[in-house]
Amino acid sequence: MASFKSSIPLTSDSAASVPSPHTSGEVHVIMGPMFAGKTTALLRRIKSEGNNGRNVAMIKSSKDTRYAIDSVVTHDGAKFPCWALPDLLSFRQNFGGEAYEKLDVIGIDEAQFFEDLYDFCCMAADHDGKTIIVAGLDGDYLRRSFGSVLEIIPLADTVTKLTARCELCGKRAFFTLRKTEETRTELIAGADVYMPVCRQHYVNGQVLMKAARTVVESHKFKSDTFPEVAAVV
Numbered sequence: 299m300a301s302f303k304s305s306i307p308l309t310s311d312s313a314a315s316v317p318s319p320h321t322s323g324e325v326h327v328i329m330g331p332m333f334a335g336k337t338t339a340l341l342r343r344i345k346s347e348g349n350n351g352r353n354v355a356m357i358k359s360s361k362d363t364r365y366a367i368d369s370v371v372t373h374d375g376a377k378f379p380c381w382a383l384p385d386l387l388s389f390r391q392n393f394g395g396e397a398y399e400k401l402d403v404i405g406i407d408e409a410q411f412f413e414d415l416y417d418f419c420c421m422a423a424d425h426d427g428k429t430i431i432v433a434g435l436d437g438d439y440l441r442r443s444f445g446s447v448l449e450i451i452p453l454a455d456t457v458t459k460l461t462a463r464c465e466l467c468g469k470r471a472f473f474t475l476r477k478t479e480e481t482r483t484e485l486i487a488g489a490d491v492y493m494p495v496c497r498q499h500y501v502n503g504q505v506l507m508k509a510a511r512t513v514v515e516s517h518k519f520k521s522d523t524f525p526e527v528a529a530v531v
């Protein structure tokens with residue numbers, strides 16, 4: 299019978315040299331468009347873990363100052379206290395090494411804004427044995443991958459894609475439409491600027507927004523080049 303001989307020593311000596319996690323960590327990803335209930339699902343999960351006697355902490359991006367600075371808040375007003383941080387790898391130091399050791403579960407909201415999401419999830423789940431629950435947008439208003447949320451899918455135990463209701467027809471909404479001409483990727487806002495839409499209304503909405511941007515651009519061009527014409531138009 300053919301036998302397999304590993305060239306990698308699998309002795310207890312080699313096992314001892316690899317740092318082993320305290321317990322087995324987990325990564326769970328909740329994603330989808332705006333208003334899909336991502337933060338609601340994250341809060342429900344974190345509260346339930348806390349009620350089951352596990353030590354929990356919540357982190358959100360300090361870029362999100364919409365409803366509160368030091369709380370995660372859903373669009374319908376449910377709240378949970380959190381650490382608002384510019385990056386994730388500074389969390390351990392901010393939280394305190396000893397307190398971090400005792401943590402079981404870490405929730406992360408607005409995950410699309412954290413550049414170090416992948417490295418943090420690897421460290422916290424693989425090495426430190428934490429359960430990480432991540433909520434964030436998978437795509438931006440142009441339906442391009444947003445931040446590192448999609449990069450952590452290969453690290454995840456579970457992935458949940460939530461949907462909202464299309465604000466124009468009530469069907470399932472998979473996408474977020476930006477209602478203004480602003481083109482930068484990061485634009486912190488709520489229902490004043492964004493709405494959840496189905497595929498058909500996303501496509502129609504993009505055509506409308508593109509036309510609106512062209513009109514605004516041509517008006518800008520006219521007022522820069524021919525100020526006297528633009529004043530009449």
Ligand SMILES: Nc1ncnc2c1ncn2[C@@H]1O[C@H](COP(=O)(O)OP(=O)(O)O)[C@@H](O)[C@H]1O
Nearest residue numbers: 331332333334335336337338371372373374489
């Ligand atoms: N267009 C909307 N404007 C404001 N609130 C909305 C809108 N659509 C849904 N909601 C509310 O937002 C809640 C979901 O909020 P939240 O969990 O913060 O969503 P997400 O984190 O996915 O953006 C829904 O249960 C609903 O009550």
Ligand SMILES: Cc1cn([C@H]2C[C@H](O)[C@@H](COP(=O)(O)O)O2)c(=O)[nH]c1=O
Nearest residue numbers: 331332333438439474483484485486487
């Ligand atoms: C689509 C899109 C969204 N944003 C911002 C807008 C909000 O501040 C957050 C998303 O919050 P939610 O909890 O998921 O409702 O992200 C952005 O900056 N750029 C975009 O393209």
